[in-house]
Amino acid sequence: MEVDPKSGAVHVRRFAVAYDVGRVVNPMLMEGQISGGFAQGIGGTLLEEFSFDSSGQPLAASFMDYLLPTSEEVPDVDMLVTEDAPSPLNPLGVKGAGEGGTAAVGAAIGNAVSDALGVEVTRLPLSPQRVMELAGA
Amino acid sequence: MKPALFEYDDPATLDAALDLLARYGDECKVLAGGQSLVPLMNFRLARPGRLIDINGIDSLAGIKLEGGSLSIGAMTRHVDLERSEEVAHGWPLLAEAIGWVGHGQIRNRGTVGGSVAHADPAAELPAALAVLDAKFHIRSKRGARTVGWDQFFVAEFTTSLAPDELLISIEVPPIEAGTATAFVEYARRHGDFALGGAAVMVKVARDGSCEKASIALLSAGPAPVRARNAEAMLAGKTLDEAVIGAAADEAVRDLHPTSDIHGSSEYRVKLLRTMTERGLRKAAKRAAGRT
Numbered sequence: 001m002e003v004d005p006k007s008g009a010v011h012v013r014r015f016a017v018a019y020d021v022g023r024v025v026n027p028m029l030m031e032g033q034i035s036g037g038f039a040q041g042i043g044g045t046l047l048e049e050f051s052f053d054s055s056g057q058p059l060a061a062s063f064m065d066y067l068l069p070t071s072e073e074v075p076d077v078d079m080l081v082t083e084d085a086p087s088p089l090n091p092l093g094v095k096g097a098g099e100g101g102t103a104a105v106g107a108a109i110g111n112a113v114s115d116a117l118g119v120e121v122t123r124l125p126l127s128p129q130r131v132m133e134l135a136g137a
Numbered sequence: 138m139k140p141a142l143f144e145y146d147d148p149a150t151l152d153a154a155l156d157l158l159a160r161y162g163d164e165c166k167v168l169a170g171g172q173s174l175v176p177l178m179n180f181r182l183a184r185p186g187r188l189i190d191i192n193g194i195d196s197l198a199g200i201k202l203e204g205g206s207l208s209i210g211a212m213t214r215h216v217d218l219e220r221s222e223e224v225a226h227g228w229p230l231l232a233e234a235i236g237w238v239g240h241g242q243i244r245n246r247g248t249v250g251g252s253v254a255h256a257d258p259a260a261e262l263p264a265a266l267a268v269l270d271a272k273f274h275i276r277s278k279r280g281a282r283t284v285g286w287d288q289f290f291v292a293e294f295t296t297s298l299a300p301d302e303l304l305i306s307i308e309v310p311p312i313e314a315g316t317a318t319a320f321v322e323y324a325r326r327h328g329d330f331a332l333g334g335a336a337v338m339v340k341v342a343r344d345g346s347c348e349k350a351s352i353a354l355l356s357a358g359p360a361p362v363r364a365r366n367a368e369a370m371l372a373g374k375t376l377d378e379a380v381i382g383a384a385a386d387e388a389v390r391d392l393h394p395t396s397d398i399h400g401s402s403e404y405r406v407k408l409l410r411t412m413t414e415r416g417l418r419k420a421a422k423r424a425a426g427r428t
Contacts, residue, residue, distance in 0.1 A: 006407075007411050007412075008404070008408070023306060028206065047326065049398070051398040054305075059398045060398060062180070064176075065398060065399075067325055067326055067327070067329070070326060070327065070328075071329065072326065073326055126398065127325070127400070128323070128332065128404070128408070129323065129400045129401060132404060
């Protein structure tokens with residue numbers, strides 16, 4: 001990924017998800033879960049934020065202000081789905097695959113931004129203002 | 138949400154539209170492409186009692202060349218400006234700016250007149266028209282008048298159009314030879330309103346020095362902001378990194394853009410400095426490539 005310290009922009013160029021689901025029942029659904037989950041992760045990492053004013057009024061009360069990622073913000077995701085460790089807890093060996101792509105996105109991009117800027121990221125989303133502050137620009 | 142109740146007129150001629158505006162004035166809003174007004178009505182941030190739909194008035198749409206100037210009818214759709222060969226050739230800044238306006242669907246429907254009459258400080262076209270020193274032709278039952286961009290844009294979402302007046306067309310003067318332009322902006326998502334941006338025009342002499350520069354910033358204040366001091370600093374100078382950096386510093390001095398959840402005023406000033414620098418750099422590079 002790329003960080004532009006002078007605007008605070010973060011561009012994710014490539015992302016990979018490796019996931020062991022025990023046994024894949026429907027490969028297409030599996031990939032859909034991962035890519036959809038990844039999009040959700042991008043939203044939480046870069047865009048989506050509940051903001052409130054000092055009296056508790058929500059400030060992001062519509063999708064004009066609560067920013068969901070669109071196709072332009074979500075790059076292609078490489079997937080490695082493995083079946084090396086079936087679950088011993090059910091006869092099929094399946095594990096939950098929902099949101100599999102979501103969980104690690106914040107940490108992965110946060111650490112990549114840390115690597116780019118040389119400072120630790122401790123808070124999401126990585127809004128352009130926060131990125132610029134982290135960059136000390 | 139759905140809009141509050143309103144009356145609706147769709148006059149077929151300019152005279153009929155001006156009659157309605159004279160009769161209803163403050164009570165009504167003109168409906169052009171509806172890409173800003175309709176969402177505002179659906180959110181009930183705007184509750185006009187009457188809409189005057191001017192989509193049926195064919196004479197208001199279209200791009201014409203008039204004595205070297207570009208005349209853009211108020212009802213010209215963004216997409217027609219974006220794809221016009223005359224615009225691409227003579228006023229590439231407009232085509233470049235339009236590319237940043239919303240999404241394809243919005244540009245298919247949204248109009249040039251609607252965008253400028255809405256006067257959103259984050260909009261692309263007002264800033265581009267400010268750099269190009271555009272004039273605005275206005276009509277009402279009381280007569281016709283023409284104002285420069287600096288008298289047209291008054292404040293956030295406010296122009297000098299009186300309630301009975303209609304914007305007819307925008308006149309963009311010809312661009313002098315040896316001139317290069319650039320439009321840059323940054324938004325959090327593709328197609329969102331810009332957190333900051335710059336429209337830049339530089340005229341470069343044969344010896345490589347800058348004869349004249351124009352810089353307009355968007356999302357920098359209540360209306361498009363022309364950075365006059367920075368422009369003056371650039372005149373006669375070679376556009377190297379040090380000169381561009383100093384002009385960018387000057388361009389954002391005394392700016393106080395509004396803070397919101399997407400960026401504080403301090404952040405926006407820094408971003409505007411970056412945008413000015415990048416706009417100037419891009420225009421200078423284009424000018425150098427031409428000579």
